[in-house]
Amino acid sequence: MDALAFDLKSITLAAGEGSYLTRAQRHRGLQLIARELRGLGFKLPAAGSLKPKHIEALVAHWKTSGLSAGTIKNRMGWVRFWAGKVRKAGVLPRDNDRLGIPDRHSFKGNRARITVGQQLTALPDRMRLAIRLQMAFGLRLEESLKFRVSQADTGDAIALQASWCKGGRFREVPITHPRQRALLEEAHALCGDGSLVPEGKTFIEFRKEMEHATWRAGIRNMHGHRHWYAQWRYQALTGRPAPAAGGPTYERLSRAERATDYRARMTISRELGHNRLQITDTYLGSRFAPKGGA
Known part of the structure; x- marks a missing residue:
C-alpha cells in the first residue's frame, strides 16, 4: 500500500459520518481513486497533496471510461470528503458543472440500475x-x-x-x-x-x-434498486415513463398530467419513506429539464 492509499485508509477509518455501508463504500471508493491516480502517473506523497490537476485528470479519465453521470457524481462525493478532511476543499469547484459533469438529477442521467443475470445468480x-x-x-x-x-x-x-x-x-x-x-x-x-x-x-x-x-459479483450501487422501484411505480401510477427513464419533463405535460405527476411523486415519496416531493428528483429525474436542454 502506497503513502496515499495508507493516508486515505486512515482518514476513512477515523471518520464517523454516515452508515456502516456508506463508510465502507467510501473507503473502497477512495482506494480505487488512489489506484487510478497512480495509474495516471501521479504519485502523491500524502492525502494533503491533492491539487486541481489531480481532479481534472480523474474527471477526464472517468469520462473517457464511459462512466455514467451518477457514478462520476458518487466519486466526486468521495473526493470532496477527502479534500474536506485534509483542509483542501478549495482545490475543487463548488459545483460539478464547472468540471463538465452532467446534472445527476436531469432526466437523461438518472436511469435505474437493474441487477440481473450472472450478478444475481452469483x-x-x-x-x-x-x-x-x-x-x-x-x-x-x-x-x-x-x-x-x-x-x-x-x-x-x-x-x-x-x-x-x-x-x-x-x-x-x-x-x-x-x-x-x-x-x-x-x-x-x-x-x-x-x-x-x-x-x-x-x-x-x-x-x-x-x-x-x-x-x-460486480454490484456497485445497492441503492439503485430503489430507483428501479420508483420508476416502475411512477409508470404504473401515471401511465408514462418517469423523466429519468426517458419520459417527458414537467413543462411538456398538460395541466391534468401535471396533477397526476404531483400525486404520483408524493405517493412514491411516502412509499420510499421520505414524504418530500423534492427527493423524488433523485429517483425519478427532475421535473424540469436542465437549462438549455430538452
Missing part, C-alpha cells in the same frame, strides 16, 4: 432475495435484511416496522402486482417466521457478508 438465496425485495418494494438494504414477511404481510400491503426503517419511521408499501405477491411467498418459504439474516449470525455480520458478496 449470490446466495437470502442475499438474492434481499435485492429482489429492494426492487419489488423500494426497500433500503437494511430494511430488506430485517424484513420478516410473517409480520409484514397484511394482505394488500407490507407494513414495515419502525425498528426496521431509517429514522424509526413506520410505513406501508402496497402490493399491486402478482409478482410482488409471488416474491412474498418465496420469502415466507425461505425464512418462515424469521428475517433474511440467517440463524446464528447478527445483522451486522450478515450485512458485511452481503456487502463483500455483492462487490465481488
Whole structure:
C-alpha cells in the first residue's frame, strides 16, 4: 500500500459520518481513486497533496471510461470528503458543472440500475432475495435484511416496522402486482417466521457478508434498486415513463398530467419513506429539464 492509499485508509477509518455501508463504500471508493491516480502517473506523497490537476485528470479519465453521470457524481462525493478532511476543499469547484459533469438529477442521467443475470445468480438465496425485495418494494438494504414477511404481510400491503426503517419511521408499501405477491411467498418459504439474516449470525455480520458478496459479483450501487422501484411505480401510477427513464419533463405535460405527476411523486415519496416531493428528483429525474436542454 502506497503513502496515499495508507493516508486515505486512515482518514476513512477515523471518520464517523454516515452508515456502516456508506463508510465502507467510501473507503473502497477512495482506494480505487488512489489506484487510478497512480495509474495516471501521479504519485502523491500524502492525502494533503491533492491539487486541481489531480481532479481534472480523474474527471477526464472517468469520462473517457464511459462512466455514467451518477457514478462520476458518487466519486466526486468521495473526493470532496477527502479534500474536506485534509483542509483542501478549495482545490475543487463548488459545483460539478464547472468540471463538465452532467446534472445527476436531469432526466437523461438518472436511469435505474437493474441487477440481473450472472450478478444475481452469483449470490446466495437470502442475499438474492434481499435485492429482489429492494426492487419489488423500494426497500433500503437494511430494511430488506430485517424484513420478516410473517409480520409484514397484511394482505394488500407490507407494513414495515419502525425498528426496521431509517429514522424509526413506520410505513406501508402496497402490493399491486402478482409478482410482488409471488416474491412474498418465496420469502415466507425461505425464512418462515424469521428475517433474511440467517440463524446464528447478527445483522451486522450478515450485512458485511452481503456487502463483500455483492462487490465481488460486480454490484456497485445497492441503492439503485430503489430507483428501479420508483420508476416502475411512477409508470404504473401515471401511465408514462418517469423523466429519468426517458419520459417527458414537467413543462411538456398538460395541466391534468401535471396533477397526476404531483400525486404520483408524493405517493412514491411516502412509499420510499421520505414524504418530500423534492427527493423524488433523485429517483425519478427532475421535473424540469436542465437549462438549455430538452
